[in-house]
Amino acid sequence: xxxxxxxxxxxxxxxRYDCIDGGEEVTxxxxxxxxxxxxxxxxxxxxxxxxLKEAEDKNWVITCGTKADGSQDVLGQGLVAGHAYSVLxxxxxxxxx
Numbered sequence: 001x002x003x004x005x006x007x008x009x010x011x012x013x014x015x016r017y018d019c020i021d022g023g024e025e026v027t028x029x030x031x032x033x034x035x036x037x038x039x040x041x042x043x044x045x046x047x048x049x050x051x052l053k054e055a056e057d058k059n060w061v062i063t064c065g066t067k068a069d070g071s072q073d074v075l076g077q078g079l080v081a082g083h084a085y086s087v088l089x090x091x092x093x094x095x096x097x
Contacts, residue, residue, distance in 0.1 A: 006032065025063040025084045033061075052090040062087035 010028065011017045030037040040048050042064075055062050066075060068082025075081055 025065050029061060029063065049090065049092075052087065056087075056090050062090075 010032065013031070024039060026037045026039045029035070038051075040051055042048055052062060063084055064087055065084040066079050066081050073081055079085070
């Protein structure tokens with residue numbers, strides 16, 4: 001319920017719902033919390049994981065998102081294109097082999 005109320009208030013602040021459709025998670029977090037926020041480039045994987053662990057250790061809110069390119073709705077990993085996700089935990093997973 002709280003998420004819906006916050007979304008409605010955020011949309012009202014920006015005049016209409018279509019003004020908040022899409023965009024960057026960092027923009028919403030900064031606007032709603034007033035806290036400093038950053039956006040990281042996922043192509044720098046070693047750096048990205050270091051920053052994720054640092055943020056997790058500090059109990060910061062972490063989100064991630066996928067780009068919408070219009071060619072597919074669901075990406076190969078099962079993630080939805082153009083969608084935002086909450087990051088609950090960062091793990092190092094070692095594969096066998």
